[in-house]
Amino acid sequence: MTDKSLHEIHETIDTKKLTGWRRILSFFGPALLVSIGYMDPGNWATDLEAGSRFGYKLLFVLLLSNLMALVLQSLSARLGIVKRKDLAQINKTIYPRKLNFILYILAEIAIIATDLAEVLGMALGLKLLFGIDLIWGVLITFVDTLLILYLQKLGVRKIESFILGLIFIIAGAFVFQLILSQPDIASITGGLVPKKLSTEELYISIGIIGATVMPHNLYLHSSLVQSRKINDDEKSIKESLKYNFWDSAISLNFAFFVNAAILILAASTFHDSGNQELSSITDAYKMLAPVLNNNFAPIAFAIALIAAGQSSTVTGTLAGQIVMEGYLNIKINPFIRQLITRLLAIIPSILVIILYGDDKSESLLIFSQVILSLQLSFAIIPLIFSVSSEKIMKNFRIGLPLRITSWGIAVLICGLNLFWLVSYTFEGFSNLSFGIKLLHILGIVAFITLLFYTCYYPLKKEKSAEMS
Numbered sequence: 001m002t003d004k005s006l007h008e009i010h011e012t013i014d015t016k017k018l019t020g021w022r023r024i025l026s027f028f029g030p031a032l033l034v035s036i037g038y039m040d041p042g043n044w045a046t047d048l049e050a051g052s053r054f055g056y057k058l059l060f061v062l063l064l065s066n067l068m069a070l071v072l073q074s075l076s077a078r079l080g081i082v083k084r085k086d087l088a089q090i091n092k093t094i095y096p097r098k099l100n101f102i103l104y105i106l107a108e109i110a111i112i113a114t115d116l117a118e119v120l121g122m123a124l125g126l127k128l129l130f131g132i133d134l135i136w137g138v139l140i141t142f143v144d145t146l147l148i149l150y151l152q153k154l155g156v157r158k159i160e161s162f163i164l165g166l167i168f169i170i171a172g173a174f175v176f177q178l179i180l181s182q183p184d185i186a187s188i189t190g191g192l193v194p195k196k197l198s199t200e201e202l203y204i205s206i207g208i209i210g211a212t213v214m215p216h217n218l219y220l221h222s223s224l225v226q227s228r229k230i231n232d233d234e235k236s237i238k239e240s241l242k243y244n245f246w247d248s249a250i251s252l253n254f255a256f257f258v259n260a261a262i263l264i265l266a267a268s269t270f271h272d273s274g275n276q277e278l279s280s281i282t283d284a285y286k287m288l289a290p291v292l293n294n295n296f297a298p299i300a301f302a303i304a305l306i307a308a309g310q311s312s313t314v315t316g317t318l319a320g321q322i323v324m325e326g327y328l329n330i331k332i333n334p335f336i337r338q339l340i341t342r343l344l345a346i347i348p349s350i351l352v353i354i355l356y357g358d359d360k361s362e363s364l365l366i367f368s369q370v371i372l373s374l375q376l377s378f379a380i381i382p383l384i385f386s387v388s389s390e391k392i393m394k395n396f397r398i399g400l401p402l403r404i405t406s407w408g409i410a411v412l413i414c415g416l417n418l419f420w421l422v423s424y425t426f427e428g429f430s431n432l433s434f435g436i437k438l439l440h441i442l443g444i445v446a447f448i449t450l451l452f453y454t455c456y457y458p459l460k461k462e463k464s465a466e467m468s
Helices: 020-026 030-039 041-054 059-083 087-094 097-130 134-154 156-181 185-191 199-212 215-227 234-271 281-292 296-328 334-356 358-388 390-396 400-426 434-467
Strands: none
Touching: 030 059, 030 156, 030 215, 030 234, 030 296, 041 059, 041 097, 041 199, 041 234, 041 281, 041 296, 041 358, 059 087, 059 185, 059 199, 059 215, 059 234, 059 358, 059 390, 059 400, 087 097, 087 215, 087 296, 087 358, 087 434, 097 134, 097 215, 097 281, 097 296, 097 334, 097 358, 097 434, 134 334, 156 234, 156 281, 156 296, 185 234, 199 358, 199 400, 215 234, 215 296, 215 358, 234 281, 234 390, 281 296, 296 334, 358 390, 358 400, 358 434, 400 434
């Protein structure tokens, strides 16, 4: 197979040749692929911990995260529809070469962190369901590379159908478990109301936001919408923007349902039964049968975990190709691309299992979500600048209310990440050696400096355009 770009590998759906409902439905699908990233094993870890430790209290954080994701994914789709370029390609025209390379490396780190969560999630599912040792489960995930290559040859619609099937498996498993757990409706409603959080609850909330709003999805969505052919006139673009918004709204709300189901299941099953310290995926699996008095409940849980890991792997691979092609203009065989990403995810997984045992693997899963959270700012800021620019978007530049909302989301996410970084650095700071203290401080300085330059260059370009 020759090396081709992602768009050359995928079939393109010509919406211009369709009419009626077939035309409307032809726009739906890109957000479905994106939404699976909001249900990956990393989300499971944060949702389980939130529900088991704090009951229904952090449901409003999930709702807030979902609303932020809807805004950001809609912006990503808008960029791809209007410019027919993805976020990585746009960034290449905005930022200087050195900063672009840094943004590329950060995007790759985020994709590897995502793949790490998927590898561990699938391996955990295989261990729980079939008793396969975790290290062998990690190695079995190499098979994903062959499956993904096969799906790409079939085309984008086949990938979307495959993901839809896995989503129904995940949702069905949790509907079954929720029926068994019989959660309190009043408590669920109360959990959706915002409330003041303790320091511990805030930390979990940051993890939920980091696990929900994922940086690689912003690159992915801006590319996937280009798989639909549309006319270049204003009417066709507006029609595409409208249907893609509904695609995002339906798909992401479905993802919210799955995440809320995990948290509610943990709250009604573990928190309400006095198992507040039970927060790991393995412990949750073991406790489901005795607490719910049903032997099939843990089996459904493990099957859903495997489906979540498998489906997220597909979207992570696609995002990796988009980022590499967009930033570096390198076209690489999809099999080689997935092999590289999977190796970079498997190696740390195996090392942790060998050195520290299976128990520490889930700590690595949660750590991967922290990495994602820290990378998020460097995808959000360029995206908002791009869709706010009259030079880039022309008549499709987002309006003032949406710009204010988008920047509010960016400030909130950047602020929470900086707060976490500073708090983590200075927790037990006096007990650290001078060298470690220096590394922590340099990390904070590097984060703030990179944030500054990520904001500075788009402003500089916009100002230069206005002056000219």
